[in-house]
Amino acid sequence: MTKLELVCPAGTPAALRVAVDSGADAVYMGFRDETNARNFPGLNFSVPELDEALDYAHGRGVKVLLAVNTYAAAGNADPWIKAVDTAARLKVDAIILADIGLLDYARATHPDLRLHLSVQASASNARAINHYVREFGVRRVVLPRVLTVPEIRRLNQNIDVETEVFAFGGMCPMAEGRCSLSSYITGKSPNMNGVCSPASHVSYIQQGDNLKTNLADFTINKFGPHERAGYPTLCKGRFTTNDTTGYLFEEPTSLNVTGILPDLIDAGVSALKIEGRQRSKAYVREVVQNFRQAIDAAVRGERRAIPMDNLSEGGQDTTGAYNRKWM
Amino acid sequence: MKQSKLSLGPLLFNWPKDKVRDFYFAIADEAPVDYVTLGELVCAKRQRDRGALPAIIERLEKAGKKVILSGLALVLDEGDMTMVEDIASMAPDYLIEANDLSLVSLLRGRDHAIGPFVNIYNEASLKYYEKGGASRISLPAELPAASLRILAGAANTAALEVQVFGRMPLAISARCYHARAHGLHKDGCQYICEQDPDGLDVDTMDGQPFLAINGLQTLSHSYGNLLAELPELAGMGIRNFRLSPHNVDMVKICHLFRDRLDGKITLEQANDALEEEMFALDFSNGYYHNIAGREQVGL
Numbered sequence: 001m002t003k004l005e006l007v008c009p010a011g012t013p014a015a016l017r018v019a020v021d022s023g024a025d026a027v028y029m030g031f032r033d034e035t036n037a038r039n040f041p042g043l044n045f046s047v048p049e050l051d052e053a054l055d056y057a058h059g060r061g062v063k064v065l066l067a068v069n070t071y072a073a074a075g076n077a078d079p080w081i082k083a084v085d086t087a088a089r090l091k092v093d094a095i096i097l098a099d100i101g102l103l104d105y106a107r108a109t110h111p112d113l114r115l116h117l118s119v120q121a122s123a124s125n126a127r128a129i130n131h132y133v134r135e136f137g138v139r140r141v142v143l144p145r146v147l148t149v150p151e152i153r154r155l156n157q158n159i160d161v162e163t164e165v166f167a168f169g170g171m172c173p174m175a176e177g178r179c180s181l182s183s184y185i186t187g188k189s190p191n192m193n194g195v196c197s198p199a200s201h202v203s204y205i206q207q208g209d210n211l212k213t214n215l216a217d218f219t220i221n222k223f224g225p226h227e228r229a230g231y232p233t234l235c236k237g238r239f240t241t242n243d244t245t246g247y248l249f250e251e252p253t254s255l256n257v258t259g260i261l262p263d264l265i266d267a268g269v270s271a272l273k274i275e276g277r278q279r280s281k282a283y284v285r286e287v288v289q290n291f292r293q294a295i296d297a298a299v300r301g302e303r304r305a306i307p308m309d310n311l312s313e314g315g316q317d318t319t320g321a322y323n324r325k326w327m
Numbered sequence: 328m329k330q331s332k333l334s335l336g337p338l339l340f341n342w343p344k345d346k347v348r349d350f351y352f353a354i355a356d357e358a359p360v361d362y363v364t365l366g367e368l369v370c371a372k373r374q375r376d377r378g379a380l381p382a383i384i385e386r387l388e389k390a391g392k393k394v395i396l397s398g399l400a401l402v403l404d405e406g407d408m409t410m411v412e413d414i415a416s417m418a419p420d421y422l423i424e425a426n427d428l429s430l431v432s433l434l435r436g437r438d439h440a441i442g443p444f445v446n447i448y449n450e451a452s453l454k455y456y457e458k459g460g461a462s463r464i465s466l467p468a469e470l471p472a473a474s475l476r477i478l479a480g481a482a483n484t485a486a487l488e489v490q491v492f493g494r495m496p497l498a499i500s501a502r503c504y505h506a507r508a509h510g511l512h513k514d515g516c517q518y519i520c521e522q523d524p525d526g527l528d529v530d531t532m533d534g535q536p537f538l539a540i541n542g543l544q545t546l547s548h549s550y551g552n553l554l555a556e557l558p559e560l561a562g563m564g565i566r567n568f569r570l571s572p573h574n575v576d577m578v579k580i581c582h583l584f585r586d587r588l589d590g591k592i593t594l595e596q597a598n599d600a601l602e603e604e605m606f607a608l609d610f611s612n613g614y615y616h617n618i619a620g621r622e623q624v625g626l
Contacts, residue, residue, distance in 0.1 A: 074477040075473065098446075101450070127428070128402070175498070239529050248504060248508060
């Protein structure tokens with residue numbers, strides 16, 4: 001059995017050190033601009049910070065993966081090109097790309113740079129994945145969160161490249177990289193701006209005992225006095241169709257695969273990704289430590305679900321699309 | 328704008344088989360469109376085209392329309408892949424529009440089209456698909472005018488297309504929201520999406536019009552309308568304008584866009600005619616103007 005690599009979020013240099021010290025096999029981060037899909041205020045790395053992060057992580061045997069996973073803007077590809085060139089110069093262990101134009105550039109310009117295909121490329125089947133492998137020499141594919149475990153197993157039998165799957169954290173119910181809901185409502189999108197439902201457009205409005213959460217003046221949810229209010233990510237609110245109101249797209253919930261780790265290993269998965277570059281150091285520490293334990297237990301043949309309700313959105317866990325019931 | 332071509336995009340909704348046939352026969356006989364794209368993009372479970380497709384294609388071609396066949400946007404299991412392979416096998420006879428990299432990989436090196444579900448945001452991506460043989464590229468909905476202008480300038484061998492009418496495709500999922508809205512699972516969906524020929528409106532808890540769902544797909548609540556932007560788009564070098572089919576008098580809508588392109592009616596007349604025809608009066612052009620897609624500038 002191959003070792004399952006634990007890939008952990010590093011939103012800041014401090015979070016990186018926590019992830020490394022807590023048992024990460026690899027960490028991933030982005031530069032502090034629109035070239036990465038967590039382009040949030042106060043997050044991400046400058047070039048010198050990445051340089052230091054490489055020393056820290058490599059000194060402890062941990063890999064560093066740089067996400068340049070938004071789509072380069074027409075007429076202004078420079079920030080993206082620069083990010084790829086810098087990654088190659090600093091010798092990151094891999095760069096995570098989604099834009100086919102950037103993949104083409106990286107392959108031609110830096111043939112020794114290891115390429116991972118971002119979830120934002122939405123490669124959900126063997127033919128699409130094999131295309132990226134054949135054309136750009138991609139070495140690992142981060143799978144979109146639309147596949148069941150049996151589908152992942154069949155997929156791995158038909159491709160000759162590592163697969164990485166999401167293991168914990170916020171979960172898009174939509175195929176990633178193919179969603180413009182955020183720009184339709186706010187003008188800012190994951191693909192073009194590296195943000196979804198940006199905080200700049202969020203407001204919390206107290207109405208008596210109830211709290212209303214808005215995104216760009218649209219009501220995303222309303223919470224009673226005993227409900228835990230969540231961030232108004234636009235696909236995780238309560239909406240009305242016909243005469244029914246409810247969580248139409250997705251409940252406020254977090255993905256947690258600790259209970260199905262043996263199945264994912266058996267399906268041929270190479271790496272587990274923990275979402276959450278925007279999360280606190282305490283969050284990163286607890287999730288990474290728990291996953292370290294869960295993976296080591298799974299390698300010993302044990303199945304051990306670790307509930308992390310305190311760290312989940314809405315205090316709920318899901319295995320998402322990995323179980324067909326979700327669909 | 329007289330040289331501009333009109334194209335009817337693929338039908339995104341699950342209409343009954345007879346309605347689909349009647350719709351395309353009317354388009355063939357009466358609508359002034361140059362291209363008609365057929366095929367299922369949203370859900371492999373839908374079977375509405377099966378059987379009727381050859382007759383529809385024949386009628387459209389006899390009427391001088393160029394038929395394009397479109398593939399699924401989200402390809403997950405073997406059944407989906409079989410659909411993709413079946414469409415690719417028709418490539419010698421028809422222009423095929425790929426909406427997923429699986430179909431792109433089967434068509435590369437041959438003449439083909441790229442649909443709006445393939446991400447092209449910049450010149451390098453455009454060049455990649457042109458190099459692979461794409462002669463028509465329909466661009467993603469969220470691109471602003473500045474990007475469209477640069478892409479139109481960079482395009483060499485491919486004719487570019489922009490959707491100028493209809494609800495905009497915003498997202499696709501493995502989960503069926505139509506089934507979910509009715510308390511059903513995707514595997515036992517009862518083809519409930521057939522109830523909503525333009526998609527099912529999604530409102531906020533305060534009754535604000537928000538989005539629309541169509542099976543696995545999420546669409547804009549508003550109807551994209553770029554009538555006012557047609558001259559600028561044509562000036563940039565965008566050669567094809569896509570109208571997305573809705574449950575309205577599409578023949579009439581095709582005519583009013585054609586008449587506007589030919590300068591036979593003013594913008595005001597075209598907008599008046601469009602508003603008169605549409606049940607909903609919720610139009611938008613925000614993406615073009617680099618603001619939230621739902622917004623309407625001008626008018």
